[in-house]
Amino acid sequence: MHKLLSDVVAAATVSADWIGIRTVKDISRACAIRDAHPERNSQHFGHGAMVEVLAQGQFGYSATNNLSAESLSAAIVIAYNQAVAASAWSVHRFTPAARPKATGSYVSPHQLESIAPGELNEILLQVCDRLKVSDKIAQTSATARSHDIETWFVSSNGSDIYQRQCLVETHFGTIAQDGPTTQLRTDHGYLAHSYQGGWELFPGVDLWQRVQQVGEQAVELLYADNCPDVATTLVLAPDQMMLQIHESIGHPLELDRILGDERNYAGGSFIKLEDFGALTYGSELMNVTFDPTVAGELASYGFDDVGTPATREYLIRSGKLERGLGGLESQQRAQVPGVANARSSSWNRPAIDRMANINLEPGDRSFGEIIANIDHGIYMETNRSWSIDDQRHKFQFGCEYGRLIENGQLTRTLKNPNYRSITPQFWHSLSQVGDRNTWEIYGTPFCGKGEPNQLIRVGHGAPVCAFDNIEVFGGAV
Amino acid sequence: MTDAVAATIAEKVSLKEIIFGQLADRVAANVPTATHFTLTLSGEDSQFSRFNRARVRQTGQVSDGNLTLTVMQSERTAAATLPFVGDFEADWSLLKTALADLQTMVPQLPVDPFVVLPTGTATSRTVNHGQVLATDAIAATLLSPVQSLDFTGIYAGGLIFRGYADSAGQRHWFEGTNYSLDFSLFDDQNRAVKGTVAGSQWQQATFLDKIDQAKQQLAMLGRPAKTIERGQYRTYLAPAAVAELLHMFSWGGVGEADLQQGNSAFGLLRQGQRQLSPKFTLQENFQQANVPRFNAYGEVAPMQLPVIQQGQLVNSLVSSRSAKEYQVTSNYASRGEHLRAPEILAGSLGENKILTALDRGLYLSNLHYLNWSDHPNGRVTGMTRYACFWVERGEIVAPIDNLRFDESLYHCFGEGLVDLTDCQETIPNTDTYDQRSLGDSRVPGMLVDEFTYTL
Numbered sequence: 050m051h052k053l054l055s056d057v058v059a060a061a062t063v064s065a066d067w068i069g070i071r072t073v074k075d076i077s078r079a080c081a082i083r084d085a086h087p088e089r090n091s092q093h094f095g096h097g098a099m100v101e102v103l104a105q106g107q108f109g110y111s112a113t114n115n116l117s118a119e120s121l122s123a124a125i126v127i128a129y130n131q132a133v134a135a136s137a138w139s140v141h142r143f144t145p146a147a148r149p150k151a152t153g154s155y156v157s158p159h160q161l162e163s164i165a166p167g168e169l170n171e172i173l174l175q176v177c178d179r180l181k182v183s184d185k186i187a188q189t190s191a192t193a194r195s196h197d198i199e200t201w202f203v204s205s206n207g208s209d210i211y212q213r214q215c216l217v218e219t220h221f222g223t224i225a226q227d228g229p230t231t232q233l234r235t236d237h238g239y240l241a242h243s244y245q246g247g248w249e250l251f252p253g254v255d256l257w258q259r260v261q262q263v264g265e266q267a268v269e270l271l272y273a274d275n276c277p278d279v280a281t282t283l284v285l286a287p288d289q290m291m292l293q294i295h296e297s298i299g300h301p302l303e304l305d306r307i308l309g310d311e312r313n314y315a316g317g318s319f320i321k322l323e324d325f326g327a328l329t330y331g332s333e334l335m336n337v338t339f340d341p342t343v344a345g346e347l348a349s350y351g352f353d354d355v356g357t358p359a360t361r362e363y364l365i366r367s368g369k370l371e372r373g374l375g376g377l378e379s380q381q382r383a384q385v386p387g388v389a390n391a392r393s394s395s396w397n398r399p400a401i402d403r404m405a406n407i408n409l410e411p412g413d414r415s416f417g418e419i420i421a422n423i424d425h426g427i428y429m430e431t432n433r434s435w436s437i438d439d440q441r442h443k444f445q446f447g448c449e450y451g452r453l454i455e456n457g458q459l460t461r462t463l464k465n466p467n468y469r470s471i472t473p474q475f476w477h478s479l480s481q482v483g484d485r486n487t488w489e490i491y492g493t494p495f496c497g498k499g500e501p502n503q504l505i506r507v508g509h510g511a512p513v514c515a516f517d518n519i520e521v522f523g524g525a526v
Numbered sequence: 527m528t529d530a531v532a533a534t535i536a537e538k539v540s541l542k543e544i545i546f547g548q549l550a551d552r553v554a555a556n557v558p559t560a561t562h563f564t565l566t567l568s569g570e571d572s573q574f575s576r577f578n579r580a581r582v583r584q585t586g587q588v589s590d591g592n593l594t595l596t597v598m599q600s601e602r603t604a605a606a607t608l609p610f611v612g613d614f615e616a617d618w619s620l621l622k623t624a625l626a627d628l629q630t631m632v633p634q635l636p637v638d639p640f641v642v643l644p645t646g647t648a649t650s651r652t653v654n655h656g657q658v659l660a661t662d663a664i665a666a667t668l669l670s671p672v673q674s675l676d677f678t679g680i681y682a683g684g685l686i687f688r689g690y691a692d693s694a695g696q697r698h699w700f701e702g703t704n705y706s707l708d709f710s711l712f713d714d715q716n717r718a719v720k721g722t723v724a725g726s727q728w729q730q731a732t733f734l735d736k737i738d739q740a741k742q743q744l745a746m747l748g749r750p751a752k753t754i755e756r757g758q759y760r761t762y763l764a765p766a767a768v769a770e771l772l773h774m775f776s777w778g779g780v781g782e783a784d785l786q787q788g789n790s791a792f793g794l795l796r797q798g799q800r801q802l803s804p805k806f807t808l809q810e811n812f813q814q815a816n817v818p819r820f821n822a823y824g825e826v827a828p829m830q831l832p833v834i835q836q837g838q839l840v841n842s843l844v845s846s847r848s849a850k851e852y853q854v855t856s857n858y859a860s861r862g863e864h865l866r867a868p869e870i871l872a873g874s875l876g877e878n879k880i881l882t883a884l885d886r887g888l889y890l891s892n893l894h895y896l897n898w899s900d901h902p903n904g905r906v907t908g909m910t911r912y913a914c915f916w917v918e919r920g921e922i923v924a925p926i927d928n929l930r931f932d933e934s935l936y937h938c939f940g941e942g943l944v945d946l947t948d949c950q951e952t953i954p955n956t957d958t959y960d961q962r963s964l965g966d967s968r969v970p971g972m973l974v975d976e977f978t979y980t981l
Contacts, residue, residue, distance in 0.1 A: 084787075087638045090604040092627065094620070097590065097609065110586030114609040115616075131585045134662040138669050140581035166604075167634035174636065188787040224788045229799055231788040231902045310578045312718065313679040313710040316894070397588050436897040436930075438909040443930050443981045445907045447899055467899060469930065469981050500680035500708075501574045501588075501958035524900035525934075 051211070054098075054203040057121040061205070063129040067103040067145045069204035070121065071354060072096070073396035080166065081192040082173040088190075090166060097396035102128035106142030107135050108378075112397045140382075147377045148355055150207045155351025158344050159215040159247035162197070169193055172252055173221075179257065180223045182264035185271060187226035189264075192240070193251060194218045200354075208356045216347065216506070217250045218243035218494060221260060225267035232464060234267035234449055236260075237288035238432050243347045243492035243506065266450055269462055275523030276451050276466035282426030282480070283468055283519040284419060287489035289448050290511035292432040294407055295496070297472040298330075298337055299507070301441035302364055303498075304375025304383050305402040315498045316439025319472065320370070325385045328370040331476025336410040337365040339374065339388045347492030347508035348405035355400050357389035364388075364407070368476075375402045394503035401499050408490075408510040412482025419481045419515050426454035427521050429466045437472075445469040465524030475516060483512030542569070542591070542687055543699050545614050550691030552618055553595065556625060557693065562598040562643050566822060567591060567610055567689035570961050572682060575664045577709070580677040582665050590961060591687075593621060597628040598643055602635045604628050642846045644692035648826045650819070654702040656726025658683040667730070668707065671737060679709030682962055683728075688818050696824035702726060702816065702964075707733065708956045710912070711740045717747040717925060720766065720892050720912040724954035724966075726816075743891075743913045752916045752924035754979065760887030760944075761977035762880055762917075765951035768969040770893040771938060772868055774906055775808065778898065780833050781863030782842040786852050791904040791935060795839050800904070800936045802837035803943040807871040809833055810843075814952075815867035817965035821845070825858035827866070837940070869968040873946025880947065882920040883973055889915040889922065893931075904935040907980075930981035937976070944973040 054070045061068050074096045081089040097114035098121060109131025111124035176191035195217050202210040219242045222235030236242060236259055244250055285293060301318040305311055320328070341349050341359040350359055357377055364372050375383060376391025379402050391400035420428070434447030451466030452459045470478075490510040497504050550565050557563055569591025576584040591610035596603060606624035611617055659667055664681055683705030690698040706724035719740040723733050763771070774791070784790040794800040810831040812819045819827045823846055832840050843863040849856035860866060875883055888910075896908035910929045915922045934940075947970040957963040 086640065087603075087636050090631070090635050091606065092604075092624075092631075093607040094624070095592075095607075095609065107582065108584065110584070112586065112588040112590070114590055115611045115613070127587055131587065131661065135575070135582040135585045135665050138582045138665040140578050140583045165634065166631050167636075170634075170636050188789065226788040229794055229797060229902070231793070233789075233901075308578070309678060309712075310576070310583050312578075312712065313708060313720075317716065397590050399584050399586060401584075434897045434899050434907070436895045436899075436907045436909065438928050438930070439894055439911055440928075443909065443928070445899065445930055445932065445981065447897075465900060471981075497959070500576050501572075501682065501962075504959060525903040525905065 050201045051203065051209065053118060054201060057118055058203055058205050060122065061125045063102065063126060065102045065104045065129055067148050067205055068125060069101045069148060069202065069208065070098055071200060071202045071396065072098040072116065074199045075196060075395065077194065077196045079194040080169050080173060081190070082170065082177050083190045084188060085174060085177050087170060090170070095395065098124065099393065099396045099399065100124040100128045102132050103143060103145060103148070104129055104132040105136035107132045107139045108143060109135065110399050143378060143381060145206060147381055148204060148206065151352060151356035151358060152209045153351055154210065155212040157213060157215040157245040161248035164248040176221045176260055179260045180221065180264040182261065183268045185225045185227050185268050186223050186264060187231065188224040191221040192219065195248065202356055204356070210352050210356055212351055214245060214350065215247055216243065216245055217248060219251050221263065223264055223267045225271050227271045230271055232267055232270035233433060234263050234270060235431060236263055237491055240494060241288055241291065241491040243494055244345050245347060245349055246345055270450065270464045273462040273464040276427060276463040276521055278522040280518050280520050282423045282454070283516045283521060284423070284426055284428040284454065285514055286430040287487070287511045287513060288431045288491055289429055290409060290514055291491045291509040292435055292446060294409055294509050294511055295404065295507065296435060296437045297441060297444060297475065299374065299404040299407045301472065302374045303402045304373045304379035304385070304387055307373065308379060308382055311498065314500050319440045319442045322383050322385055324370055325373055326371060329368050330365050330370045331368050332479035333368040334412055334479050334482045335365055335368045335476060336363065338363055338408050338410060339390065339405060340408050341389065341405045343406055343510065346406045346490050346510065347506050350405065353389040353391045353400065354393050355391040357391065359389040362388050374404060376400065392505055394505050398499070398501060398503045401503070403498065403505050404496060404507045406508040406510070409512065411485045411488045411512040413484050414481050415484055416487050416513050419483060419513060420454055420459055421457040422481060423454045423515065424456060427463065427466060428452040428454055428459060434467065442472055444472065466521065467523065468519050468521045470519055475519070478516045478518060479514060480517045481515035483514060487513040542612050543689070545612055545617065546689040548614055549617055549621055553621065553625060554693060560599060562693045564596045564644055564692040564822070564824065566594045567687065568961065569610055570684060570686045572684040572962055573661055573664065575681045577669065578678045580669050580672045580675060595621060595624050595628065597625070597632055598641050599632055601637045601639065601641055602632045603638055603641045604631050604635060640847050640850045642823050642850065644694040644696060644824055646694060646696050646824055648696050648820065648824060650698045650826060652700045652818070654726055656703045657728055658703055658705040659728050671734060676712040677709060678712065679707065681705065681707045682958055686962055686964060690820055690824050692824050698818065698820040698824065700818040704816065706954055706956045711744050713744055713747055718912050719743040719747065722954055722956065746922060747913060747925045749924050751927050754916065754926050754929055756979050756981060758976040758978050760884060761974050762884045762889045762971060763974065764891045764971050765969045766953055767890045767893045768870065768972055769953040769967050770896055771906065771935065772870065772967055772969060774896060774935065776864035778901055780842050782844040782848040782852060782854060783863055785842055791898065791901055792839060793902060802834060802936065802940045804836040805873055805943055805946060806837050806939045807832070807835050809869050810865060810867050811869040812867045815965055817866055821858060821860045827858045831857055866965060870946065870970060872948050872950050872970045875945040875947045875973060877947055877949055880971065881917055881922065883945065884917050885920055886918050888926065889917050899932050905932060906935060907932040929979045931978060932980045933978045938974050942974045942976055944975055947971040
């Protein structure tokens with residue numbers, strides 16, 4: 050592949066300032082079981098190339114799944130023509146500094162590259178079977194997916210990068226029903242167990258314990274009290290912190306949103322360029338990093354999709370906003386510090402500013418200490434509903450499972466726990482941050498953004514956190 | 527687009543159709559008698575031009591196609607997706623490997639008692655080539671008229687093709703050349719107006735009209751904003767906002783599997799515990815829809831299918847898989863049992879009477895980021911977005927800052943529904959995840975009493 054791409058780039062005749070080709074080969078497998086019957090057994094093979102050309106200050110692209118030398122050469126011409134046709138209307142006159150030379154490789158840590166289809170089906174069938182802890186269980190489901198994604202990136206200024214990401218994404222959950230009442234309980238949210246690695250990650254040592262707990266908690270929720278409508282201390286488990294970080298830190302810090310690129314679709318941001326280095330985003334307990342170097346976290350990589358070496362950077366340190374989520378193009382436009390996050394969902398989409406791994410660093414409180422410090426509060430686990438405005442300001446999130454906190458103790462189980470707030474107020478109310486023992490990593494393959502639209506994988510690690518005076522509420526009685 | 531470019535596209539498409547047919551024939555010749563298969567194709571040759579501040583942010587072309595081969599034998603099934611390049615030898619090479627892999631895999635799998643074998647005799651062919659903008663004319667055509675405006679959005683256009691073939695001999699082909707322009711205009715206070723133009727023939731006059739309409743709305747947004755306290759207000763939802771609510775009917779909504787599995791907002795409706803308004807009728811209507819009627823089983827949906835008729839759930843969407851599982855009759859829904867050509871029937875509210883009928887309350891042009899907040903009870907949360915106004919005595923008084931709402935569909939389409947407008951708008955599906963989407967929804971505006979705002 051490397052020689053093909055290098056030869057095609059070297060043979061290009063267009064008078065471009067820069068030419069790059071990124072090919073992506075994706076071999077994926079998916080298995081899904083529902084109520085003890087197979088719902089899906091599938092494999093996916095994708096292979097294509099994104100050809101980018103910089104000419105007259107404008108990037109143009111042409112993406113094709115025909116990887117012959119002739120097709121790739123033709124794609125260079127198409128991309129060049131695209132750039133030239135738009136160059137009089139460029140939002141910014143880019144230079145090749147947006148694509149500096151880079152060489153290297155990255156391979157996900159992994160051990161087992163495959164699992165027999167029959168064996169995988171059998172495990173998932175058992176998961177569904179064991180979820181059925183009661184006759185109140187109306188539906189059970191279990192899913193496992195793997196991806197082996199290889200990327201080659203070659204450019205006219207000598208970039209030469211190979212990356213291989215091996216991913217395993219799993220899920221199980223159940224719906225319990227008694228009359229008109231139904232309750233959903235899942236393994237930390239849909240496909241939240243998404244990590245880099247091989248099949249050594251699944252089934253894992255604690256799978257059956259988790260399955261049992263999910264089944265039992267689904268039934269428990271049927272007969273639980275509704276979450277009360279009250280302003281109180283809110284304690285969020287790491288599987289809900291994932292969503293909280295994603296929606297109210299990650300997205301608002303994306304430089305392309307701040308620059309206005311996303312205003313017609315995903316939206317803008319309440320953050321302004323002058324806020325970087327100046328704004329107090331939240332409590333001084335708040336330390337947030339962009340970290341594509343965490344082994345096993347879903348969005349780890351060595352280079353972003355335009356070849357920028359990936360490094361760990363603080364976005365927010367002791368509550369102060371330091372840096373945005375923007376790749377080299379956005380950094381050129383915005384003149385603020387960014388990160389290596391120009392990413393694309395595959396070969397058929399251009400790179401834009403994305404989250405990768407965005408993590409909230411641990412604090413110093415044990416889970417027991419956090420709860421013991423609270424007279425009245427609600428503890429919530431596992432996202433089930435998410436909605437936030439286009440400036441990433443007013444949000445309302447719902448969870449699957451809640452517990453009342455009374456006099457420093459976790460007491461009754463609560464169903465339909467929801468909360469709503471406004472981003473800056475919420476993060477300023479962060480009052481306790483759990484220690485490393487409470488820190489957990491989850492991921493999601495479903496971060497949506499961009500025009501044309503792109504779904505991309507992100508990872509989020511977080512400890513248990515407590516927030517003061519948050520409006521919580523329940524569902525219909 | 528020049529005639530030469532159009533001719534080139536037509537030629538390429540016919541080649542794709544021919545090659546797809548040849549590939550299906552070759553698969554049929556290579557599977558044992560007791561093995562069934564379906565082969566589907568989905569692809570595009572698309573132009574994507576993205577704009578920000580009336581300038582070009584990104585521009586490019588995507589040529590993509592994917593074949594999905596599903597093999598069924600001895601009540602077991604598996605599927606493989608692979609690239610479709612449009613070159614028979616290259617494509618058959620990959621397809622042959624996939625077929626062999628599936629034949630090895632399928633015997634290892636558990637029995638699937640609900641597998642749907644291809645049995646029909648349906649065939650169809652729909653071809654609609656339009657006239658879209660030439661690539662080198664896009665920037666000048668779209669941006670010249672908006673240079674004094676903060677214009678942002680995306681133009682997506684070109685060829686879309688879908689194919690289906692199976693071991694029973696069913697064949698379907700759908701292809702079209704079309705475009706969509708999805709844009710927003712912003713003012714210096716960051717308030718915005720949304721517009722969409724879509725179709726198969728680029729009409730410059732239509733585009734300029736849309737821009738003029740958007741400019742007029744944007745001027746109204748320049749008035750000082752009114753702060754709205756949380757509470758319940760009489761609310762008019764324009765068709766684009768209604769279309770957002772309508773999306774929720776396809777996400778744990780009117781699908782038979784969701785209803786059977788306790789994963790539907792309309793379980794209470796089916797059980798007779800909640801009601802919807804007799805003014806509300808929802809149907810699938812493929813009459814004017816720019817979307818294939820065939821599904822992934824090769825079945826052709828009825829031209830019209832009432833789903834909710836005068837408030838009564840008269841038909842869920844039933845795929846043939848659900849039909850087997852739950853012993854009900856299939857209405858040839860898609861495997862995911864989502865609405866493909868939804869239409870909400872019009873009511874009696876005249877367009878020129880909307881503000882008068884609203885009298886005092888909120889006029890919402892668009893909604894944003896909807897999600898279930900209490901799924902079994904049909905409660906949805908989301909945000910107001912774009913041109914939204916406070917209305918008093920039947921006149922627009924002021925724009926509003928965006929509000930969060932949290933309201934049940936049983937209220938919006940039930941006891942709270944005052945009326946629907948007497949005309950519908952077609953809201954195109956402009957999604958481009960993986961590929962450009964097809965289809966649209968036809969909806970009227972609706973007037974709702976006591977719509978709940980929470981933040």
